[in-house]
Amino acid sequence: MASPTAPTPSKQPSGLQGVTAGDSSLSKVFGEEGRLIYRGFQIEPLAEQATFEECVHLLWYDRLPTPAELDALRADLAAAQSIPAEVWTVLRPMVGKASLMDLLRTGVSAMSAWDEDVAATRDTDAETRAELNLRIAKRLMARIGPLVAGLYRLGRGEAVIEPRADLSMAGNFLAMVRGSAPQAEEERIFDAALTLHADHGFNASTFAARVTAATEADIYAAITSAIGTLGGRLHGGANMRVMHMLEKIGELDRVVPFVDEILAQPGGRVMGFGHRVYKVEDPRATVLRRMAQSLTSATGNSKWFDISRKLEDHVKEKKGLFPNVDFYSASVYGSLGLDPEIFTPIFAVSRASGWLAHVMEQHADNRLIRPRANYIGQTDREFTPMDAR
Amino acid sequence: MASPTAPTPSKQPSGLQGVTAGDSSLSKVFGEEGRLIYRGFQIEPLAEQATFEECVHLLWYDRLPTPAELDALRADLAAAQSIPAEVWTVLRPMVGKASLMDLLRTGVSAMSAWDEDVAATRDTDAETRAELNLRIAKRLMARIGPLVAGLYRLGRGEAVIEPRADLSMAGNFLAMVRGSAPQAEEERIFDAALTLHADHGFNASTFAARVTAATEADIYAAITSAIGTLGGRLHGGANMRVMHMLEKIGELDRVVPFVDEILAQPGGRVMGFGHRVYKVEDPRATVLRRMAQSLTSATGNSKWFDISRKLEDHVKEKKGLFPNVDFYSASVYGSLGLDPEIFTPIFAVSRASGWLAHVMEQHADNRLIRPRANYIGQTDREFTPMDAR
Numbered sequence: 001m002a003s004p005t006a007p008t009p010s011k012q013p014s015g016l017q018g019v020t021a022g023d024s025s026l027s028k029v030f031g032e033e034g035r036l037i038y039r040g041f042q043i044e045p046l047a048e049q050a051t052f053e054e055c056v057h058l059l060w061y062d063r064l065p066t067p068a069e070l071d072a073l074r075a076d077l078a079a080a081q082s083i084p085a086e087v088w089t090v091l092r093p094m095v096g097k098a099s100l101m102d103l104l105r106t107g108v109s110a111m112s113a114w115d116e117d118v119a120a121t122r123d124t125d126a127e128t129r130a131e132l133n134l135r136i137a138k139r140l141m142a143r144i145g146p147l148v149a150g151l152y153r154l155g156r157g158e159a160v161i162e163p164r165a166d167l168s169m170a171g172n173f174l175a176m177v178r179g180s181a182p183q184a185e186e187e188r189i190f191d192a193a194l195t196l197h198a199d200h201g202f203n204a205s206t207f208a209a210r211v212t213a214a215t216e217a218d219i220y221a222a223i224t225s226a227i228g229t230l231g232g233r234l235h236g237g238a239n240m241r242v243m244h245m246l247e248k249i250g251e252l253d254r255v256v257p258f259v260d261e262i263l264a265q266p267g268g269r270v271m272g273f274g275h276r277v278y279k280v281e282d283p284r285a286t287v288l289r290r291m292a293q294s295l296t297s298a299t300g301n302s303k304w305f306d307i308s309r310k311l312e313d314h315v316k317e318k319k320g321l322f323p324n325v326d327f328y329s330a331s332v333y334g335s336l337g338l339d340p341e342i343f344t345p346i347f348a349v350s351r352a353s354g355w356l357a358h359v360m361e362q363h364a365d366n367r368l369i370r371p372r373a374n375y376i377g378q379t380d381r382e383f384t385p386m387d388a389r
Numbered sequence: 390m391a392s393p394t395a396p397t398p399s400k401q402p403s404g405l406q407g408v409t410a411g412d413s414s415l416s417k418v419f420g421e422e423g424r425l426i427y428r429g430f431q432i433e434p435l436a437e438q439a440t441f442e443e444c445v446h447l448l449w450y451d452r453l454p455t456p457a458e459l460d461a462l463r464a465d466l467a468a469a470q471s472i473p474a475e476v477w478t479v480l481r482p483m484v485g486k487a488s489l490m491d492l493l494r495t496g497v498s499a500m501s502a503w504d505e506d507v508a509a510t511r512d513t514d515a516e517t518r519a520e521l522n523l524r525i526a527k528r529l530m531a532r533i534g535p536l537v538a539g540l541y542r543l544g545r546g547e548a549v550i551e552p553r554a555d556l557s558m559a560g561n562f563l564a565m566v567r568g569s570a571p572q573a574e575e576e577r578i579f580d581a582a583l584t585l586h587a588d589h590g591f592n593a594s595t596f597a598a599r600v601t602a603a604t605e606a607d608i609y610a611a612i613t614s615a616i617g618t619l620g621g622r623l624h625g626g627a628n629m630r631v632m633h634m635l636e637k638i639g640e641l642d643r644v645v646p647f648v649d650e651i652l653a654q655p656g657g658r659v660m661g662f663g664h665r666v667y668k669v670e671d672p673r674a675t676v677l678r679r680m681a682q683s684l685t686s687a688t689g690n691s692k693w694f695d696i697s698r699k700l701e702d703h704v705k706e707k708k709g710l711f712p713n714v715d716f717y718s719a720s721v722y723g724s725l726g727l728d729p730e731i732f733t734p735i736f737a738v739s740r741a742s743g744w745l746a747h748v749m750e751q752h753a754d755n756r757l758i759r760p761r762a763n764y765i766g767q768t769d770r771e772f773t774p775m776d777a778r
Contacts, residue, residue, distance in 0.1 A: 014411055015603065016760035021405055025766025040767035049774055062766075066778045086482045090495075093475045098502035105613060106479075106502075109495040113487035122622065202762040204604050208614055211597045214404065215621025224494060225597055225614035232604025233511065234757050276759060368623050370665055371405035373591040377414025377451075378429035385438055389455045 017276065021207065021369070026059060026357050027199040034280035038199055039063075047287050052169055052194040052350070053077070056141065059199060059357040060134065073138075078165040080142035081172075083150065084114040088160070095154045100345050101231035103151045105224055108140070111147075112220035115139060121218055126364070133363060136219045137356040144352045145169055148345040149176035170194055173349065178337065185298035186336055189291045193332055196284040196325065197347055199354030201277070205230040209355045213362040214369040222359045227348055236344040236351075242272040242330035243340040246307050255310045263318055270315050272327030281322040288328035295335050304331040406665065410596065410758070415448060415746050416588040423669035427588055428452075436581040436676050441558055441739070442466070444584040445530065448746040449523065462527075467554040469531040470561075472539065473503040477549070484543045489734050490620035492540045494613055497529070500536075501609035504528060510607055515753070522752060525608045526745040533741045534558055537734040538565035559583055562738065567726065574687035575725055578680045582721055585673040585714065586736055588743030590666070594619040598744045602751040603758040611748045616737055625733040631661040631719035632729040635696050644699045652707055659704050661716030670711040677717035684724050693720035 027038045036043045039058050046055055050064070057065040057073050065073060090110045094103055112118050117132045117139075124132070150160040153176075161176045170191035174182040182190070200206070209226040213219075230236035249258050262268040275282055289309075296302040308331040312323050333343050416427045425432045428447050435444055439453070446454040446462050454462060479499045483492055501507050506521045506528075513521070539549035542565070550565045559580035563571040571579070589595070598615035602608075619625035638647050651657040664671055678698075685691040697720040701712050722732050 015756035015758050016408075016410055019405075019408060019410075019760045020763045021408075021760035022403055022762060023765045024762040025764065026762075028762075028764040028766070028768065037768060037770075040770035041772055045772035049772065054775070064773065064775075064778060067775060070775070089482050090479055093478050094499055094502040098499075099508075102498070102501050102609070105610065106495060106498040109491070109498050109613070109617075110483060110487075112491050113483040113495075119488075201764075202760050204600060204757055204759050207758070207760060208597055208600045211593060211600055212614060212618040212621070215593050215618050215624035217617055217621035217624075220491070221494065221617030221620055224498070224617050225601060228498075228606055228610030228614050229601040229604050231610055232601070232606035235604035235606075276757070277761075367404035368593055368665070369404050369596070370593050371408045371410035371591050371596060372666075373411060373413040373415075373417075374409045375414065375417035375590075376412045377417070379417065379426060381426075381429035383430055383434035383438065384453060386443070386453075386456060386459070389453060 016371075021202055022210070022367075023365075024202070024358065024361060025062070026354065026361060027201055029201045029277050031277040032279050034278055034283050034286075036200070036283050043196060043283060044287055047192040047195045050195070052191045052198070052353075055195040055198050056353045059353055060137065060360065076138045077142040077169070078163075080139040081146055081163045081165075083143055083146055084111070086114060087111055087147070088150070088154075091151065092154070095151065099231075100148070100151055100155065100341055101227065101236075101348070103155075104144075104148055104345055104348060105227040105231065107147050107151065108144070108220060108227060109224040111140070111143065112218065115220070118218050118220065122216075130360070130364060133219060133360050137360060140219060140223060141352055141356060145173045145349045146176060148342065148349055149173055152177055152339070152342050152345070173346075174336070177342065182336075183298065185295065189295050189298075189332060190336060192291055193288065193329055193346075194350040196287060197329070197350035199351070199357065204232075204235050205351065206355055206358050210358055210362045211369045213359040214366055216363070216366065219356065219359050223352065223355055226351070226355045230348055230351065231344065236347045238271065238324075238326035239330045239333070239347065240340045240343040242326050243334050243343060245271050246304055246311075246330060246334065247340075249307055249311070252306055252310060255307060256314055259311065259314050259318065270311070270319075270321075272323055272330065273315050273319070273321040275322075275324045278322070278324070282324040284325035285323045285328050288325065288332055289323075292328050292332045292335065295332060299335055301335055304334040307331075405760075410591055411599070411756075412754075413591070413747065413750060414451070415743065415750060416590055418590045418666050420664075420666040421668050423667055423672050423675075425589070425672050432585060432672060433676055436584045439584070441580045441583040441587070441742075444587050445742045448588060448742055449526065449749065465527045466531040466558070467552075469528040470535055470552045470554075472532055472535055473500070475503060476500055476536070477539070477543075480540065481543070484540065488620075489537070489540055489544065489730055490616065490625070490737070492544075493533075493537060493734055493737060494616040494620065496536050496540065497533070497609060497616060498613040500529070500532065501607065504609070507607050507609065511605075519749070519753060522608060522749050526749060529608060529612060530741055530745060534562045534738045535565060537731065537738055538562055541566055541728070541731050541734070562735075563725065566731065571725075572687065574684065578684050578721060579725060581680055582677065582718055583735075583739040585676055586718070586739035588740070588746065593621075593624050594740065595744055595747050599747055599751045600758045602748040603755055605752070605755065608745065608748050612741065612744055615740070615744045619737055619740065620733065625736045627660065627713075627715035628719045628722070628736065629729045629732040631715050632723050632732060634660050635693055635700075635719060635723065636729075638696055638700070641695055641699060644696060645703055648700065648703050648707065659700070659708075659710075661712055661719065662704050662708070662710040664711075664713045667711070667713070671713040673714035674712045674717050677714065677721055678712075681717050681721045681724065684721060688724055690724055693723040696720075
């Protein structure tokens with residue numbers, strides 16, 4: 001069919017790269033300096049000296065908690081962390097047929113049915129809605145770890161382990177997945193990894209959550225969008241792919257030939273290097289590298305860390321590229337004995353804290369997110385009825 | 390807490406208003422002229438002289454189908470339209486506890502588990518993926534109407550009605566919801582309403598689908614995001630709210646006092662008027678007004694149309710505002726005897742055709758959609774350990 005008008009290719013950078021899509025006071029990525037702040041605080045002391053629960057408090061309330069505030073948040077989370085039995089009933093027929101991320105997305109979507117605060121958030125005043133949103137956020141945050149852990153165990157034909165009220169979110173998660181409470185050093189490092197993944201500006205899944213929330217859709221709808229978005233291989237799937245790469249390499253002396261073979265291919269890229277925003281090393285990778293090393297000393301298993309270090313050196317030498325957060329979270333989770341299948345769901349457990357903060361921020365000062373498309377198709381085509389085609 | 394740096398309020402128009410977020414050749418909204426095209430064709434002849442199935446073909450294949458192509462598409466849709474029994478098993482515990490939109494979102498998310506093509510779309514070549522995507526799109530398009538209709542009936546304690554292979558998508562939907570096949574004029578007008586809602590540039594739900602798809606998440610993940618986004622009251626909920634308004638007005642002579650009372654309030658807005666993109670009348674409203682009138686003659690029930698006409702005239706006179714697509718779809722669906730609760734899900738059934746086209750377009754020439762946030766929070770806050778707070 002002839003095109004009466006020439007298509008106009010876009011002059012804009014595609015994928016909204018470098019385009020400001022809205023205001024936020026949650027986190028800032030300094031791409032040139034390799035620096036990341038949450039609510040004005042550098043991530044390094046947050047990861048190394050505070051717990052993930054403190055980070056959640058900071059993101060949601062804009063301040064580090066006092067001991068009493070932290071106790072109150074922990075009590076709220078502990079009170080909400082058990083998954084309604086009906087949610088397991090809903091998900092059970094899907095177990096073994098769907099990926100963990102698909103199950104998690106469906107589970108969060110379904111949980112809205114058993115949250116009576118959701119309906120009340122519609123058509124109410126801003127203050128009441130903010131209060132209800134915070135209650136819903138706590139409930140969802142408390143449940144997402146147990147949901148992931150339970151789905152993982154069901155998928156292996158094992159019984160779901162209930163979360164304990166006396167453990168941290170990090171400790172509980174490891175206990176539920178692995179079947180026994182972790183060592184203190186394991187818990188500390190997993191907790192720090194959760195903090196390091198909590199928020200990162202308008203990354204794709206967070207942005208999806210905000211696009212959904214901006215129609216005044218509720219928290220469950222927004223987090224469901226975020227999980228679906230994180231599930232794509234260009235986003236949350238990266239650390240799993242890094243781990244698969246480490247497993248494929250398998251031995252320290254296979255690192256160099258493996259990398260050289262990839263780089264010899266046209267467009268060949270090694271997983272876990274480079275980042276759209278960071279021009280220098282991703283600061284989360286810097287912290288995680290230290291933690292991975294420390295974990296190695298604690299567990300006595302240095303295999304994944306050693307391969308990662310050598311890989312990093314070789315890629316840096318050959319391509320001048322820096323590792324990103326996915327690169328070292330893979331060896332941290334791998335050294336904790338976690339299955340690569342659960343890496344992206346762990347990302348969701350952590351990032352849920354940021355997603356929820358963004359949804360609450362969007363709802364508190366809302367405007368529909370509705371960009372324009374650059375139309376590059378034909379115009380003025382003439383309709384032909386069926387019998388003349 | 391003192392802020393060491395002053396926040397920088399955004400200079401950008403918020404909500405990405407007027408910002409081009411990417412290329413598309415699916416539809417173009419001419420906001421100043423009140424014109425809408427799909428793939429270069431004006432929507433008026435598409436709505437009035439073609440069927441919704443032809444519109445789906447146009448959106449997905451970039452051409453109006455020949456009779457043979459249309460038969461092939463219909464056969465594919467008919468073959469796929471039955472919902473796997475397990476999907477009902479998954480959703481049943483939620484019925485009566487969740488809204489139809491929440492059920493639909495969860496149902497589409499869950500359906501991915503019973504679509505064996507989904508896993509195959511990962512890590513394959515572009516051509517194979519495009520083929521698989523088209524197969525998945527047909528399956529999802531075929532099932533979304535039966536899913537909505539079945540969930541609606543389950544919610545009323547009625548048995549699910551299976552779709553028939555001999556009816557159009559529009560006819561089938563009305564038959565499944567209402568329990569008997571519609572009159573020809575009812576089917577024709579409902580079919581046109583589906584065409585008119587099929588696509589509309591980068592509206593919020595479509596954009597959400599693209600943000601999700603751009604991480605290379607699969608079709609089910611993307612459509613799940615779209616449904617959650619459409620469910621917000623600033624997007625798909627509008628025609629339901631128009632209908633509630635019409636019901637509240639109830640009588641023709643209550644129109645003027647009702648409108649005047651709303652407009653007397655500060656910021657008072659009448660539902661169904663104005664649009665972010667159209668500066669003149671929404672062309673879909675123009676077609677739907679004609680259809681609503683024609684439907685009135687066919688059904689002999691002119692109540693909702695008469696109230697709508699008078700409301701339109703009065704709002705135009707008082708505020709100079711034009712009705713949008715939601716305004717006349719409410720009286721069309723109301724005159725068809727449809728429950729307002731199902732209006733937004735009907736929007737999803739129609740828009741699914743556009744969402745799927747956008748996801749396939751995004752996947753065919755993909756780039757991660759990752760904008761920046763304008764950080765307006767504090768910087769350089771100093772970390773205080775817990776025991777010093």
